[in-house]
Every structure is written in C-alpha cells, then in structure tokens.
Amino acid sequence: MSKIFTNGLKLSCSATGVDRSDFIARRTSGDVTIGPAKPPRGQASRSTIEMLIAMKIYQEFLELGCKPRDANKLASRFQDAMDQYPHEERLTLLKLENGATRILPSKGLDLSTGFNSGGYVVSGIEFSILNIREIIEKKLAAHPVLINGDGEPDEE
Numbered sequence: 001m002s003k004i005f006t007n008g009l010k011l012s013c014s015a016t017g018v019d020r021s022d023f024i025a026r027r028t029s030g031d032v033t034i035g036p037a038k039p040p041r042g043q044a045s046r047s048t049i050e051m052l053i054a055m056k057i058y059q060e061f062l063e064l065g066c067k068p069r070d071a072n073k074l075a076s077r078f079q080d081a082m083d084q085y086p087h088e089e090r091l092t093l094l095k096l097e098n099g100a101t102r103i104l105p106s107k108g109l110d111l112s113t114g115f116n117s118g119g120y121v122v123s124g125i126e127f128s129i130l131n132i133r134e135i136i137e138k139k140l141a142a143h144p145v146l147i148n149g150d151g152e153p154d155e156e
Contacts, residue, residue: 009045012036015139016055023055031068034058034075052136054079057127077103082129089130095123 012035013020026032034054036045054075061071074093081091081103090106096119104116106126114121 009036011140011143012045012047012052012055015136016052017059018055026068026072032058032072034072034079049133049136050079050082052140053082053129053132056132056136060127074101077101078127090126090128092124092126094121096120097122 009024010020012018013023018035023032023035027035027038035051035058036047039045057078058071058075061074062068066074078091078093082088085091085105088105088107091103092106092109094102094104094111094116096102096116098119100117100119102117109116111121111124
C-alpha cells in the first residue's frame with residue numbers, strides 16, 4: 001500500500017510546482033479533480049505520492065499549453081497508469097492517428113514501426129515517474145508526516 005502524506009495543499013503545490021490559488025479555483029470550478037481532496041476543517045490534506053506525481057504531470061501539461069481540463073484528464077490517466085503499472089520507472093503517452101491515446105510503460109515499447117494497437121503513432125511524450133517521484137520526495141523530505149495506509153504512524 002502506498003504511503004499517505006499529511007502535508008497540506010500548500011506543500012503539495014510547492015513540491016509539484018502547481019500554482020496553489022489557481023489549483024484551488026480550478027478544483028472549485030470542477031476543472032481539476034486530481035490531487036488531495038479538500039480535508040475536513042482543521043485537518044491537513046492527505047495525499048499519496050502518486051497523487052503528487054499526477055499533480056506534477058498536470059503542471060507539465062499546463063506548461064506545454066494544454067487547457068486545465070485537458071491537463072487534468074491526462075494527469076488522471078497517468079495516475080491510473082501508475083496504479084496499473086506500479087513498478088514502471090517511465091510511462092509514455094501515445095497519440096494515434098485516429099485520435100486515441102494510450103499510456104504504456106516505456107520499457108519495451110517499440111515505436112520503430114510507427115504503429116501501435118493497429119494505428120499510426122502520431123506523437124508520444126514520456127514521463128520519468130522515477131525522477132518525478134525523487135524530485136517530489138526531496139522537496140517533501142523536510143516537511144511531511146508519513147503514515148501508512150492504515151493511518152498508523154510510520155516506523156521508518
């Protein structure tokens with residue numbers, strides 16, 4: 001089970017490069033669904049490292065010019081892919097000629113034929129989940145309270 005960080009939204013945004021006030025406004029409007037849920041009054045946000053990686057990927061898509069709603073959709077799909085491929089260090093988003101998109105482990109992905117799943121590959125973008133995880137964990141290292149998934153203090 002993934003560790004849960006009780007770190008507050010301010011630190012989550014700082015660690016992932018996401019503009020906090022914009023994130024709150026977009027979450028309120030429904031454009032953003034990734035990241036930690038708003039906690040009960042007086043409690044800190046709880047998030048998994050995968051949530052924070054998805055927030056970082058969201059920010060990367062914004063910087064590439066995606067609209068927030070589209071960046072959120074793609075980041076959410078990457079979060080699902082991290083669940084599906086929990087031990088993969090790199091994941092690649094492929095866009096096919098027919099408009100379909102797929103997120104697959106980069107390891108062993110052969111694009112030399114220009115085809116995937118019966119369609120022409122038009123574009124692809126790879127994210128190093130391993131590097132993003134390390135960047136975020138370094139930024140959180142001085143601040144987080146770590147607990148296991150069962151809510152008990154971590155003994156590490």
